[in-house]
Amino acid sequence: MAPVASSDPVYLRVVADIRRQILDGSLPPDAPIPSRAQLTRRYGVGETAARHALRVLAAEGLIVARIGSGHYVRAKPVLLPLHRWRFHDHHVPFGADLHAQGIRTTWDRRSEVVGATPDIAQRLRLEEPAPVTLTRYVFRGDGKPVQLTTSYEPAGFGEPAPDEAPRALIGRMSAHGAKITEVVEEVHTRIPEPAESDLLALPAGTHVLHVERTHWAGDRPVETSDIVIPGDRFRLVYAHPLHP
Amino acid sequence: MAPVASSDPVYLRVVADIRRQILDGSLPPDAPIPSRAQLTRRYGVGETAARHALRVLAAEGLIVARIGSGHYVRAKPVLLPLHRWRFHDHHVPFGADLHAQGIRTTWDRRSEVVGATPDIAQRLRLEEPAPVTLTRYVFRGDGKPVQLTTSYEPAGFGEPAPDEAPRALIGRMSAHGAKITEVVEEVHTRIPEPAESDLLALPAGTHVLHVERTHWAGDRPVETSDIVIPGDRFRLVYAHPLHP
DNA sequence: GGTACGAGTTTGGAGCTCCAACTTTACGGG
DNA sequence: CCCGTAAAGTTGGAGCTCCAAACTCGTACC
Numbered sequence: 001m002a003p004v005a006s007s008d009p010v011y012l013r014v015v016a017d018i019r020r021q022i023l024d025g026s027l028p029p030d031a032p033i034p035s036r037a038q039l040t041r042r043y044g045v046g047e048t049a050a051r052h053a054l055r056v057l058a059a060e061g062l063i064v065a066r067i068g069s070g071h072y073v074r075a076k077p078v079l080l081p082l083h084r085w086r087f088h089d090h091h092v093p094f095g096a097d098l099h100a101q102g103i104r105t106t107w108d109r110r111s112e113v114v115g116a117t118p119d120i121a122q123r124l125r126l127e128e129p130a131p132v133t134l135t136r137y138v139f140r141g142d143g144k145p146v147q148l149t150t151s152y153e154p155a156g157f158g159e160p161a162p163d164e165a166p167r168a169l170i171g172r173m174s175a176h177g178a179k180i181t182e183v184v185e186e187v188h189t190r191i192p193e194p195a196e197s198d199l200l201a202l203p204a205g206t207h208v209l210h211v212e213r214t215h216w217a218g219d220r221p222v223e224t225s226d227i228v229i230p231g232d233r234f235r236l237v238y239a240h241p242l243h244p
Numbered sequence: 245m246a247p248v249a250s251s252d253p254v255y256l257r258v259v260a261d262i263r264r265q266i267l268d269g270s271l272p273p274d275a276p277i278p279s280r281a282q283l284t285r286r287y288g289v290g291e292t293a294a295r296h297a298l299r300v301l302a303a304e305g306l307i308v309a310r311i312g313s314g315h316y317v318r319a320k321p322v323l324l325p326l327h328r329w330r331f332h333d334h335h336v337p338f339g340a341d342l343h344a345q346g347i348r349t350t351w352d353r354r355s356e357v358v359g360a361t362p363d364i365a366q367r368l369r370l371e372e373p374a375p376v377t378l379t380r381y382v383f384r385g386d387g388k389p390v391q392l393t394t395s396y397e398p399a400g401f402g403e404p405a406p407d408e409a410p411r412a413l414i415g416r417m418s419a420h421g422a423k424i425t426e427v428v429e430e431v432h433t434r435i436p437e438p439a440e441s442d443l444l445a446l447p448a449g450t451h452v453l454h455v456e457r458t459h460w461a462g463d464r465p466v467e468t469s470d471i472v473i474p475g476d477r478f479r480l481v482y483a484h485p486l487h488p
Numbered sequence: 489g490g491t492a493c494g495a496g497t498t499t500g501g502a503g504c505t506c507c508a509a510c511t512t513t514a515c516g517g518g
Numbered sequence: 519c520c521c522g523t524a525a526a527g528t529t530g531g532a533g534c535t536c537c538a539a540a541c542t543c544g545t546a547c548c
Contacts, residue, residue, distance in 0.1 A: 009531060035498055046533045051500090059303075067499045068540030253501060279528055290503045295530090311529045312510030 010045050014053035017043075022062050022073050033063050033071035111135040254289050258297035261287075266306050266317050277307050277315035355379040 021027040034042055039050035054071055057063045063071045116132040265271040278286055283294035298315055301307045307315045360376040 011531080037498080048532050048534080052531090054499090065499065066541080068497080069542075070498060255501080281528080290501095292502050292504080296501085298529090309529065310511080312527085313512070314528060 009049075010043075011049040011052040011056070014039060014043050014045060014049065015056050018053070018057060019062060027073050029073050031073045033057070033073065035070055109135055253293075254287075255293040255296040255300070258283060258287050258289060258293065259300050262297070262301060263306060271317050273317050275317045277301070277317065279314055353379055 018027070018033060027033070033054065036047060036050045036054065039045065039053065040047055043050070054063070054065070058065050058071065062074055064074050065071050112134055113131050114134050116130045262271070262277060271277070277298070280291060280294045280298065283289065283297065284291055287294070298307070298309070302309050302315065306318060308318050309315050356378055357375050358378050360374045
């Protein structure tokens with residue numbers, strides 16, 4: 001979770017504080033959130049900031065607004081903001097979460113330079129035809145493939161060193177002085193669900209991929225969400241940061 | 245797209261108007277959106293409304309804000325708000341979109357009454373143990389399964405007639421005077437991608453499921469997104485309604 | 489005891505203002 | 519012609535206010 005510096009907008013201070021209380025359990029499900037008026041007093045902020053903080057938390061799915069009554073902590077607020085990290089432990093819920101459950105994480109990667117499809121070229125703001133480096137990361141939990149990430153970046157930024165950590169494309173490109181406005185990436189997760197594959201006329205017991213697609217904007221993640229299943233299943237719900 | 249009545253909030257009038265222009269192409273990608281000041285004049289609304297309208301459109305992914313410069317129509321703004329419709333044509337992007345591409349849509353359904361899992365019971369605000377009707381819809385594009393929806397509703401609302409259209413649980417339950425706060429549903433889509441299944445050590449050519457999970461709240465969808473692939477692939481991006 | 493009403497609280501819509509940070513543009517000097 | 523600076527425009531943060539609709543709860547009435 002990105003820490004909130006004291007220089008950050010004040011509404012983020014409020015958001016961070018309430019979010020922390022919800023996630024660590026001091027505000028249990030269905031607990032009432034202080035009202036707008038109370039927040040202004042308690043945090044010494046204006047109504048605008050209090051209101052915006054509540055809206056952000058509601059958009060994250062952590063709280064629900066019951067109009068006329070108040071805001072309440074949502075049932076099962078398993079939340080991990082989807083915002084600019086990757087599998088690697090320092091950046092990512094996946095890594096942290098797998099670790100917390102005693103699952104050892106590893107990964108490998110294969111890169112190749114390919115011609116950009118019109119789609120990719122447009123997203124990376126390149127002129128067609130342009131060579132792009134396509135990198136596929138396979139992330140494993142206890143050896144079993146858990147997640148596959150496909151990332152594209154303009155060719156010419158150099159091959160990553162063999163042991164270089166999975167890197168955030170955004171960070172890397174801005175380090176080279178380039179402006180990145182959008183990143184396309186695909187995330188895959190394993191999920192065996194025989195009953196359902198049957199309904200879809202697939203061979204019974206077929207292992208099935210959970211494919212999740214992340215259209216990732218420099219300004220704001222458009223959408224995405226989900227669930228990881230390494231052997232057993234556990235669930236992560238990603239919320240959309242609603243800032244600003 | 246839900247029509248905007250004249251009694252609706254004014255910011256929604258602005259949102260609806262700009263959204264229409266973007267979707268019908270009169271505002272092409274990268275076209276500038278009128279600024280806050282211009283919107284207040286052009287639509288005769290206050291700054292608050294203009295600002296909120298822009299924020300909603302940005303959250304929907306239709307426009308990007310470039311700070312200091314302005315708002316611009318986003319590249320490829322394929323947008324279909326994920327908000328209380330289903331596959332069936334009148335309610336749904338899927339149906340409309342498939343149709344637009346000359347794909348015939350069909351569907352079938354199987355219902356069974358099962359015991360609610362703790363999870364489902366809690367979501368439907370039922371006391372455990374409670375019987376719930378589990379319905380699986382398989383939606384097809386030209387006969388090929390495209391989407392699978394699993395929905396739960398409290399048992400006792402009656403079996404749907406064999407030819408009754410896939411129904412919105414929310415609408416149906418409120419018609420019975422009940423209050424529904426959340427709907428759980430699962431959406432599955434087929435996506436064959438041999439190269440990637442190879443990387444994940446699956447049999448080559450295995451057909452793969454795109455699983456997407458929709459946690460659907462009475463107040464606001466927490467998250468979800470995505471893509472449909474019937475034979476060939478085409479893509480839909482769902483945006484989160486950011487209201488209020 | 490049960491019901492109906494009203495006062496107080498809370499959210500959401502809408503208006504206004506001011507300012508900092510940033511971008512774009514236009515202008516003038518070298 | 520080119521470059522640097524200044525002015526104008528735009529977004530985002532933050533403050534304030536007023537009001538309608540909706541909910542809660544306690545009181546008073548039947």
